[in-house]
Amino acid sequence: MRPAGVVDVAHTVFVDDGLAPFADQWGFLAGIQRIEPATVDAIADQGTRRGEIIGLQISQSEDLDAEQLWALPSLRQPKAVALPEPVPAEVRVVLAQRLFVEKARLPSALLNRIKRLAAFQNPEFYRRQKGRLSTALTPRVIACAEDLPQHLALPRGCAEDLAELLGSHGATLRVDDRRVEGRAIDARFHGELTPVQQEAVKNLLAHDTGVLVAPPGMGKTVVGTHLTAARGRSTLVLVHRKPPNGWITQRLSACCAPCRTPILLQNRPAISSARWWKGSMPSALTWTK
Numbered sequence: 001m002r003p004a005g006v007v008d009v010a011h012t013v014f015v016d017d018g019l020a021p022f023a024d025q026w027g028f029l030a031g032i033q034r035i036e037p038a039t040v041d042a043i044a045d046q047g048t049r050r051g052e053i054i055g056l057q058i059s060q061s062e063d064l065d066a067e068q069l070w071a072l073p074s075l076r077q078p079k080a081v082a083l084p085e086p087v088p089a090e091v092r093v094v095l096a097q098r099l100f101v102e103k104a105r106l107p108s109a110l111l112n113r114i115k116r117l118a119a120f121q122n123p124e125f126y127r128r129q130k131g132r133l134s135t136a137l138t139p140r141v142i143a144c145a146e147d148l149p150q151h152l153a154l155p156r157g158c159a160e161d162l163a164e165l166l167g168s169h170g171a172t173l174r175v176d177d178r179r180v181e182g183r184a185i186d187a188r189f190h191g192e193l194t195p196v197q198q199e200a201v202k203n204l205l206a207h208d209t210g211v212l213v214a215p216p217g218m219g220k221t222v223v224g225t226h227l228t229a230a231r232g233r234s235t236l237v238l239v240h241r242k243p244p245n246g247w248i249t250q251r252l253s254a255c256c257a258p259c260r261t262p263i264l265l266q267n268r269p270a271i272s273s274a275r276w277w278k279g280s281m282p283s284a285l286t287w288t289k
Contacts, residue, residue, distance in 0.1 A: 083109050087169045096178040098157055101150040110169065111152060117161045118144040118154045156209055187229040197223050205230055 013021040014028050022028040041177050053188040085107035087094065094100040101114060123137045163173050193201065204210045214220055228235040 083107050083169060085109070086165070087171050089171060090174050091166055091171050092174045092176065093162070094151070094176045094178055095156065095159075096180075097148075097156075099154040099156055099162065100148070101154065101162070103152055114152055114154070114162065115143065115167060117158045117165065123244040144152070157211075159209075181233065183234040185232055185234055187232060189226045189229040191222055191225070193222070193226060194219065197226070201230070202228050207242060 014025055017023050035189060045260050087103045087107065088108060092102040094102075103111060104113075119141055122139055122142050125135055125140045126137055127136050144155050153218065166173060170182070200212055201212070204212060212220055212223060224235075224237075
């Protein structure tokens with residue numbers, strides 16, 4: 001029997017579908033069927049891969065053969081859900097070094113979904129967890145969005161996903177392009193591209209933004225040099241450490257005579273301290289004024 005006064009003192013009770021407390025609380029609890037630990041693990045694993053645990057999926061590239069990578073689902077598009085508040089018909093976005101989404105009149109639930117476009121579960125966290133290593137300093141989720149007072153800043157690569165997400169709720173993007181076009185240059189490429197490089201250049205030139213991933217020896221530096229000439233704009237090269245500075249110089253100097261026009265190279269650790277260095281970059285390009 002239910003102890004007297006349980007509800008009166010605001011203790012937790014089990015209730016039925018009509019929200020009426022069961023007369024025998026312990027009897028109801030004893031009648032609940034237990035779930036095997038293996039079943040719980042299987043449900044949790046399946047939910048994690050589908051992005052149903054914290055709303056974000058984890059990269060599965062290590063679990064699949066190279067021939068199956070194209071079958072991976074999008075890691076940034078969550079399942080469509082109904083929003084409790086209306087969405088404006090038009091959302092203003094400023095396109096600059098990032099995508100700045102104007103937050104005015106956007107429901108908080110939609111803002112949360114927009115943030116998730118620029119977030120993903122950290123594979124390193126799960127590798128360390130699986131190896132029983134400390135995860136105290138390893139974030140479970142890597143978030144690339146920044147919540148500003150009037151805007152939500154996203155990486156520019158999220159533009160298509162953002163348009164698709166807003167379109168699913170009947171909204172359109174009004175893009176204000178504030179990108180810096182750089183300095184116009186008259187550059188000519190003197191090298192010769194391989195068929196693979198030609199295909200890469202063709203696909204990259206068809207878009208404003210893109211990522212080229214290729215193994216060593218493919219000629220990514222040569223592709224970048226050709227793109228600079230094709231775009232006809234000054235180019236900033238960012239490297240994650242100092243050694244590639246000299247390596248790029250050597251590789252480009254092998255293509256043709258040195259160029260007198262300097263190019264900026266930035267070492268990533270120096271970005272925060274705003275330290276820059278400038279050097280003459282021999283390359284496969286020539287500039288004429």
